[in-house]
Amino acid sequence: MTGTIPVTLMRGGTSKGVFLRLTALPPAGEQRDALVLRLLGSPDPMQIDGLGGTHSSTSKVVAVGTPDEARALGYEVPDGAEITYLFGQVGVDVAGIDWTGNCGNLTSAVGPYAAHEGLPPEPPAADGRHTVRLFNLNTGRLIDETFVVRDGRVREEGDFAIAGVPGTASRIDVDVLDPGGSVTGRTLPAGVATQRLFGLSASVVDVTTPIVLAHAEDFGITGIEPRDQLNGDAELLARIEALRGAAAVACGLVENASDARAVSPAVPRVALVSASVAHATAAGDKIRAEDCDLVVRMTSMGVVHHACPGTGLMALAAAAALPGTVAHAIVGDRPPGRDLRIAHPKGIAVAAATVTPDAAGEPYVAAVAMPRTARRLMRGDAYVPAEPLP
Numbered sequence: 245m246t247g248t249i250p251v252t253l254m255r256g257g258t259s260k261g262v263f264l265r266l267t268a269l270p271p272a273g274e275q276r277d278a279l280v281l282r283l284l285g286s287p288d289p290m291q292i293d294g295l296g297g298t299h300s301s302t303s304k305v306v307a308v309g310t311p312d313e314a315r316a317l318g319y320e321v322p323d324g325a326e327i328t329y330l331f332g333q334v335g336v337d338v339a340g341i342d343w344t345g346n347c348g349n350l351t352s353a354v355g356p357y358a359a360h361e362g363l364p365p366e367p368p369a370a371d372g373r374h375t376v377r378l379f380n381l382n383t384g385r386l387i388d389e390t391f392v393v394r395d396g397r398v399r400e401e402g403d404f405a406i407a408g409v410p411g412t413a414s415r416i417d418v419d420v421l422d423p424g425g426s427v428t429g430r431t432l433p434a435g436v437a438t439q440r441l442f443g444l445s446a447s448v449v450d451v452t453t454p455i456v457l458a459h460a461e462d463f464g465i466t467g468i469e470p471r472d473q474l475n476g477d478a479e480l481l482a483r484i485e486a487l488r489g490a491a492a493v494a495c496g497l498v499e500n501a502s503d504a505r506a507v508s509p510a511v512p513r514v515a516l517v518s519a520s521v522a523h524a525t526a527a528g529d530k531i532r533a534e535d536c537d538l539v540v541r542m543t544s545m546g547v548v549h550h551a552c553p554g555t556g557l558m559a560l561a562a563a564a565a566l567p568g569t570v571a572h573a574i575v576g577d578r579p580p581g582r583d584l585r586i587a588h589p590k591g592i593a594v595a596a597a598t599v600t601p602d603a604a605g606e607p608y609v610a611a612v613a614m615p616r617t618a619r620r621l622m623r624g625d626a627y628v629p630a631e632p633l634p
Contacts (some may be wrong), residue, residue, distance in 0.1 A: 257349030266309030348554020407591025437568030
């Protein structure tokens with residue numbers, strides 16, 4: 245029998261996802277996963293019978309609720325949180341959902357979605373910038389999100405552009421507080437800034453999400469190749485996945501590297517980084533060497549991302565500020581809090597990290613931030629059959 249669920253389709257940053265109320269989902273378990281898979285139309289490469297968009301960037305779900313609603317489901321929510329949300333990375337052609345990490349791009353749409361839905365706190369009547377404090381249920385981190393309000397409503401129109409999204413929209417600032425160890429419990433899960441993994445020099449960093457950084461040249465590429473060229477190289481993708489599996493073991497996410505694809509398909513992500521050089525974007529726009537600080541090709545669900553995951557941008561900013569990492573070796577010492585300009589296949593994005601000494605004098609990542617845009621695309625009822633796809 246087919247049931248209905250009120251949903252909203254939203255773009256956040258360079259991702260798109262299905263948003264719904266936290267109370268619309270069953271408790272964690274097989275029933276919840278089955279509903280979400282059917283809602284998105286997975287497993288199916290086309291996701292033809294659901295709302296998924298056939299790419300990792302468009303096969304996502306976000307469930308948003310009040311702190312009390314989350315507590316009623318058994319989540320521990322700190323005082324001060326105003327909105328809670330749960331993110332799911334939904335497999336496209338596999339029947340699996342990774343609830344481990346967060347999505348930085350879709351985080352930018354959480355505050356506006358909550359305001360559109362009438363969840364407290366109500367946006368002020370006065371025009372200006374409005375900040376809400378979010379709590380991500382996946383990682384247990386607080387996030388301050390600031391967006392523009394006009395006449396008591398979310399202002400989506402604006403003149404801010406981000407690489408990978410056509411046109412302009414209103415700027416949204418995402419600031420993640422105390423983001424270190426969001427999934428593994430440690431900013432440097434292995435306890436060192438650089439180590440040997442899969443025979444390569446690599447850095448495993450967990451700031452908003454775990455990533456493993458390696459030099460692009462160690463994979464026999466320059467780092468500025470088009471995404472489609474990289475994704476068409478099956479041998480390269482297999483080597484990248486092998487590094488990711490080794491990093492998953494270092495993060496404590498799996499015991500055997502070969503289990504990473506099935507057990508933890510979304511994290512850690514792999515970031516192949518290189519020094520800034522003149523090159524062109526996927527659209528043919530020119531990037532000068534002096535326009536960016538770092539070039540990256542980052543993976544998502546086994547392939548190279550069309551742009552760069554939002555949490556990946558923030559993790560890169562933190563990694564670049566941590567002495568000894570692969571990223572720091574490329575960019576060197578930089579002024580504290582300065583934006584890191586990151587070139588990805590669609591253009592240049594910026595992110596910043598606030599790193600201060602802790603009580604022992606070791607680097608502590610106090611916050612990471614990035615600007616994004618978001619827009620509500622549609623709102624209505626989704627019809628969800630009870631029977632799962634084969």
